[in-house]
Amino acid sequence: MAVTMRDVAKAAGVSPASVSFALRGDPRIKQETARHIIDVANRMNYSVNITAKSLRSGRTGVIEAAVFQLDRPFYAQLLAGVSNAAFDRGIQAVAQQISTGKVGHEKSILEKVANKFCDGVILSAGGLSDAEIIELSRGKPVVLLDDQSYQGPFDSVFTPCENGAEAAVTHLFEIGCERVGLVGTDFMPADQARRSMHVGDRRLIGCHRAFERHERTLTKADTIQLFDWDTDDAYRAVSRRIEEGDFPFDGLFCMTDAIAFGTLRALREHGIGVPDDVAVIGFDGVREGSYSAPTLSTIAVDIDKLAREAVDILCERIEEGRYGAPAMPKHVTVGYEVLVRESSNRTR
Amino acid sequence: MAVTMRDVAKAAGVSPASVSFALRGDPRIKQETARHIIDVANRMNYSVNITAKSLRSGRTGVIEAAVFQLDRPFYAQLLAGVSNAAFDRGIQAVAQQISTGKVGHEKSILEKVANKFCDGVILSAGGLSDAEIIELSRGKPVVLLDDQSYQGPFDSVFTPCENGAEAAVTHLFEIGCERVGLVGTDFMPADQARRSMHVGDRRLIGCHRAFERHERTLTKADTIQLFDWDTDDAYRAVSRRIEEGDFPFDGLFCMTDAIAFGTLRALREHGIGVPDDVAVIGFDGVREGSYSAPTLSTIAVDIDKLAREAVDILCERIEEGRYGAPAMPKHVTVGYEVLVRESSNRTR
DNA sequence: TTGAAAGCGCTAACAC
DNA sequence: GTGTTAGCGCTTTCAA
Numbered sequence: 001m002a003v004t005m006r007d008v009a010k011a012a013g014v015s016p017a018s019v020s021f022a023l024r025g026d027p028r029i030k031q032e033t034a035r036h037i038i039d040v041a042n043r044m045n046y047s048v049n050i051t052a053k054s055l056r057s058g059r060t061g062v063i064e065a066a067v068f069q070l071d072r073p074f075y076a077q078l079l080a081g082v083s084n085a086a087f088d089r090g091i092q093a094v095a096q097q098i099s100t101g102k103v104g105h106e107k108s109i110l111e112k113v114a115n116k117f118c119d120g121v122i123l124s125a126g127g128l129s130d131a132e133i134i135e136l137s138r139g140k141p142v143v144l145l146d147d148q149s150y151q152g153p154f155d156s157v158f159t160p161c162e163n164g165a166e167a168a169v170t171h172l173f174e175i176g177c178e179r180v181g182l183v184g185t186d187f188m189p190a191d192q193a194r195r196s197m198h199v200g201d202r203r204l205i206g207c208h209r210a211f212e213r214h215e216r217t218l219t220k221a222d223t224i225q226l227f228d229w230d231t232d233d234a235y236r237a238v239s240r241r242i243e244e245g246d247f248p249f250d251g252l253f254c255m256t257d258a259i260a261f262g263t264l265r266a267l268r269e270h271g272i273g274v275p276d277d278v279a280v281i282g283f284d285g286v287r288e289g290s291y292s293a294p295t296l297s298t299i300a301v302d303i304d305k306l307a308r309e310a311v312d313i314l315c316e317r318i319e320e321g322r323y324g325a326p327a328m329p330k331h332v333t334v335g336y337e338v339l340v341r342e343s344s345n346r347t348r
Numbered sequence: 349m350a351v352t353m354r355d356v357a358k359a360a361g362v363s364p365a366s367v368s369f370a371l372r373g374d375p376r377i378k379q380e381t382a383r384h385i386i387d388v389a390n391r392m393n394y395s396v397n398i399t400a401k402s403l404r405s406g407r408t409g410v411i412e413a414a415v416f417q418l419d420r421p422f423y424a425q426l427l428a429g430v431s432n433a434a435f436d437r438g439i440q441a442v443a444q445q446i447s448t449g450k451v452g453h454e455k456s457i458l459e460k461v462a463n464k465f466c467d468g469v470i471l472s473a474g475g476l477s478d479a480e481i482i483e484l485s486r487g488k489p490v491v492l493l494d495d496q497s498y499q500g501p502f503d504s505v506f507t508p509c510e511n512g513a514e515a516a517v518t519h520l521f522e523i524g525c526e527r528v529g530l531v532g533t534d535f536m537p538a539d540q541a542r543r544s545m546h547v548g549d550r551r552l553i554g555c556h557r558a559f560e561r562h563e564r565t566l567t568k569a570d571t572i573q574l575f576d577w578d579t580d581d582a583y584r585a586v587s588r589r590i591e592e593g594d595f596p597f598d599g600l601f602c603m604t605d606a607i608a609f610g611t612l613r614a615l616r617e618h619g620i621g622v623p624d625d626v627a628v629i630g631f632d633g634v635r636e637g638s639y640s641a642p643t644l645s646t647i648a649v650d651i652d653k654l655a656r657e658a659v660d661i662l663c664e665r666i667e668e669g670r671y672g673a674p675a676m677p678k679h680v681t682v683g684y685e686v687l688v689r690e691s692s693n694r695t696r
Numbered sequence: 697t698t699g700a701a702a703g704c705g706c707t708a709a710c711a712c
Numbered sequence: 713g714t715g716t717t718a719g720c721g722c723t724t725t726c727a728a
Binding site: 002045049050051052054055060062064069070071072073076077079080083084092093094095096097117135139231235261262264265268287288290291292293294295 | 350393397398399400402403408410412417418419420421424425427428431432440441442443444445465483487579583609610612613616635636638639640641642643
């Protein structure tokens with residue numbers, strides 16, 4: 001078996017406690033002794049058993065970020081940001097996938113999310129109720145990403161759904177689009193959307209606002225619904241609409257960049273020019289957008305900030321030793337930038 | 349604090365041991381008692397403390413996949429595959445990022461990779477020596493991804509570097525390319541490449557073979573070097589070569605799809621038509637390739653198989669209770685498919 | 697069929 | 713300054 005603290009203590013001729021203190025740089029131990037102990041430990045290739053350490057101390061120094069799919073660019077970039085932020089704070093971040101892609105699997109993975117080997121969780125939990133989240137977190141701090149309940153009981157970080165969407169649609173109107181369509185949202189009236197707090201619905205609110213400002217009314221006919229917010233789905237849905245001849249749009253706001261990529265492909269395959277026939281803008285600002293053809297205009301969310309905020313809040317709660325939902329939950333929304341690239345650039 | 353097994357035992361009027369057995373469905377406990385215990389546990393919202401459990405049992409039920417960057421599509425898709433494979437086996441997989449993107453950070457993160465909270469590690473460790481890997485793994489099973497030492501002492505899964513690259517270059521010759529260039533590899537003669545076992549060099553070996561078969565000689569002039577295997581770097585390097593007028597190619601094999609995306613952009617911005625002026629093929633088969641414009645021909649690696657093999661081997665070693673490098677390391681190379689899409693389709 | 701008790705390797709009072 | 717000791721919450725003999 002691996003070498004334990006006892007072994008090191010014996011070899012160094014001290015007690016296990018001294019080894020523990022020395023290794024963690026506790027000033028109680030004399031410099032000289034400490035150095036000797038560390039030396040012996042290194043020579044024996046000792047490393048602490050994190051399991052035992054955290055059983056005793058109640059901390060693991062690990063935070064977990066749980067998202068539906070590791071292989072969606074937005075999540076992947078967010079996770080990279082979380083890892084970097086954690087690194088800067090000297091803690092370890094791990095990522096976990098919640099979904100298997102197949103329906104019905106979510107829950108059983110989620111049950112493992114809240115396992116005790118991490119000190120806290122950043123969770124993209126779309127669709128879970130507050131009660132479920134509380135149950136799953138089992139007393140550990142949680143920071144939600146784009147939490148549905150918005151002003152709910154949990155610490156949360158948000159993408160700038162309403163303002164970002166409003167800016168996107170406004171941009172399309174400003175470059176001269178007359179018929180703006182939305183890809184990836186179910187239509188509902190503004191007041192209903194204001195009650196629902198799904199990400200898609202929150203972005204829809206922004207769209208409603210932009211339409212109103214430009215003295216138009218957003219209707220169901222202006223939306224292209226998707227089952228799933230992914231590239232394939234968007235490709236199929238947009239293709240179908242074009243083929244059905246039900247495609248009067250000269251501007252499209254896609255709820256995510258992934259959706260936009262599928263949309264661009266559908267347009268291209270049907271000989272529709274971007275941006276001249278149809279201008280396209282996405283939402284997220286994933287790096288891939290600068291490599292698509294045409295390059296993708298987008299509401300570039302400050303993904304790195306989002307990650308840092310989430311880690312900061314989580315670490316704070318862990319420090320506080322809080323359990324369960326915090327008394328005063330924090331709600332942070334990060335900024336965005338309207339990134340105009342080829343897909344909506346009509347000035348040239 | 350959270351509810352412990354003791355609490356449950358007390359509430360159910362049994363001993364902690366019985367709770368432990370009942371919860372894990374040990375047949376020793378009478379059906380009726382077990383049901384009662386489970387009932388009480390649920391009512392109390394009990395969940396086992398995985399830290400204590402694994403201190404005692406020596407297992408955590410968690411495997412870790414450590415890669416350089418979470419936000420590179422190939423890794424992201426591999427990690428998703430690892431998660432799914434682990435899920436199917438009833439264990440938990442977490443992903444960890446090794447690099448922060450900044451140089452010099454790798455090592456200190458790596459030191460945490462081998463922390464004791466997981467039973468084994470799938471590691472994409474490019475650049476580490478065998479000794480370092482052994483030290484880092486600290487007695488836990490490791491499966492390497494595209495291990496440099498190839499026939500080395502570790503269990504490893506490999507992408508089909510040589511054959512895949514040979515197939516890629518052969519494809520370019522077959523569609524009529526006269527001047528095939530390689531993006532993302534440092535030139536070296538075939539025999540030298542055969543000694544180096546970097547992924548790039550192994551792919552280069554396949555290129556050498558394809559050139560020989562077609563009675564050509566691969567030289568340094570046929571390669572475009574990159575510092576980093578990423579999209580931005582490829583974009584810059586290819587752009588520079590075009591601008592310098594040092595770009596005689598009519599076919600390009602990019603060492604990864606990510607490189608190919610940057611290459612496509614550079615070609616497009618310089619008005620070079622793909623596939624007519626230059627045919628392009630990548631390597632990996634990431635999903636993004638079917639959404640680029642033009643869509644990307646590629647050596648589509650069976651990423652899912654790669655993930656499953658890695659998980660299978662790792663779980664086997666964990667079962668065996670092996671420590672350190674295995675006596676008979678397994679080396680598995682997965683298959684590929686030459687996926688001809690628009691970027692190299694000259695038949696239309 | 698169940699309970700008592702001995703640790704897994706570590707940390708943190710408290711003694712010396 | 714350093715050692716002793718009592719657990720952290722669980723699993724697993726062994727005894728009842």
